[in-house]
Amino acid sequence: MAAAAPERPPPVLSRDRLAADTLVAARAILGARLVRDPGDGAAERRVGRIVEVEAYIGEGDRASHARMGPTPRNRVMFGPAGIAYVYLVYGMHHCLNVVTGPDGYPAAVLLRSAVPVDGAPSMRTARLERAMASRRADRDDPAAAAARLAGVPDARLALGPARLAAAFGVERRHDGIDLLDPSSPIRLEPGAADDLAGSVEATPRIGVDYAGPEWASRPWRFVLVPEADRSGGAERAR
DNA sequence: CAAGCGATTGGCT
DNA sequence: GCCAATCGCTTGT
Numbered sequence: 001m002a003a004a005a006p007e008r009p010p011p012v013l014s015r016d017r018l019a020a021d022t023l024v025a026a027r028a029i030l031g032a033r034l035v036r037d038p039g040d041g042a043a044e045r046r047v048g049r050i051v052e053v054e055a056y057i058g059e060g061d062r063a064s065h066a067r068m069g070p071t072p073r074n075r076v077m078f079g080p081a082g083i084a085y086v087y088l089v090y091g092m093h094h095c096l097n098v099v100t101g102p103d104g105y106p107a108a109v110l111l112r113s114a115v116p117v118d119g120a121p122s123m124r125t126a127r128l129e130r131a132m133a134s135r136r137a138d139r140d141d142p143a144a145a146a147a148r149l150a151g152v153p154d155a156r157l158a159l160g161p162a163r164l165a166a167a168f169g170v171e172r173r174h175d176g177i178d179l180l181d182p183s184s185p186i187r188l189e190p191g192a193a194d195d196l197a198g199s200v201e202a203t204p205r206i207g208v209d210y211a212g213p214e215w216a217s218r219p220w221r222f223v224l225v226p227e228a229d230r231s232g233g234a235e236r237a238r
Numbered sequence: 239c240a241a242g243c244g245a246t247t248g249g250c251t
Numbered sequence: 252g253c254c255a256a257t258c259g260c261t262t263g264t
Contacts, residue, residue: 054245056245063245064245065245068261068262071260071261072260072261073259073260073261074260087245087259087260088258088259088260089244089245089246089259090243090244090246090247090256090257090258091244091256091257091258091259092246092247092256092257092258093246093247095245095246097245110245112245134256134257135247135248135256135257136256136257137248137249137256148248160246160247161245161246162246162247163246163247172259205245206245206246207244207245207246208245210243210244210245211245
């Protein structure tokens with residue numbers, strides 16, 4: 001294999017690293033693996049390589065759920081680093097964050113996209129189950145829902161924050177679990193050398209126009225771009 | 239208690 | 252490009 005480009009130093013996925021600086025933590029999470037053990041109907045171990053994340057930093061960040069101070073929904077954002085913050089958006093989609101920053105300071109990294117490394121069939125099944133659970137149209141026409149999912153290439157099963165959460169079966173009940181605990185059913189693990197290949201692009205965060213131009217334009221979205229794709233303009237991981 | 243609104247996605251024009 | 256889906260959380264009366 002041609003190691004043409006200089007490789008980034010392996011990101012350290014320690015709690016200390018996640019607790020220090022959220023922008024550094026976001027880059028450390030890129031290329032790491034999201035792992036879900038078999039269970040809850042899934043026979044396979046699911047593993048994904050994280051390729052897109054966003055940082056939300058402090059109560060002053062007008063795009064962050066922490067902007068109103070601690071509330072029942074966002075309370076884990078104010079806790080220690082490495083914990084999962086899971087919320088429901090638009091009444092149907094779950095999103096998974098890794099809490100970052102010092103204990104007491106509200107910050108998190110939203111996991112926006114992952115590429116399957118193992119267990120893609122289980123991810124597909126979980127996507128379908130989630131669709132059936134949350135969309136009346138899919139309950140009314142299960143065949144159409146199944147056909148839609150059948151047409152999704154493996155590589156796209158976990159692209160997008162709600163698709164990532166659905167592929168890994170993440171739900172609100174996982175809010176507060178420790179993603180750095182090896183005994184957690186869902187957790188982060190260091191990426192293999194190949195997982196880390198590529199370069200990091202920073203762009204504005206997606207879907208946060210409500211925060212106003214100053215905050216919406218901050219380049220706090222990070223995408224791990226394969227070297228082969230570096231030719232053109234800004235990449236979309238989806 | 240009422241009401242407005244999403245850190246998104248999928249379907250349709 | 253536009254828009255509906257769908258409901259928990261937050262705020263205001």
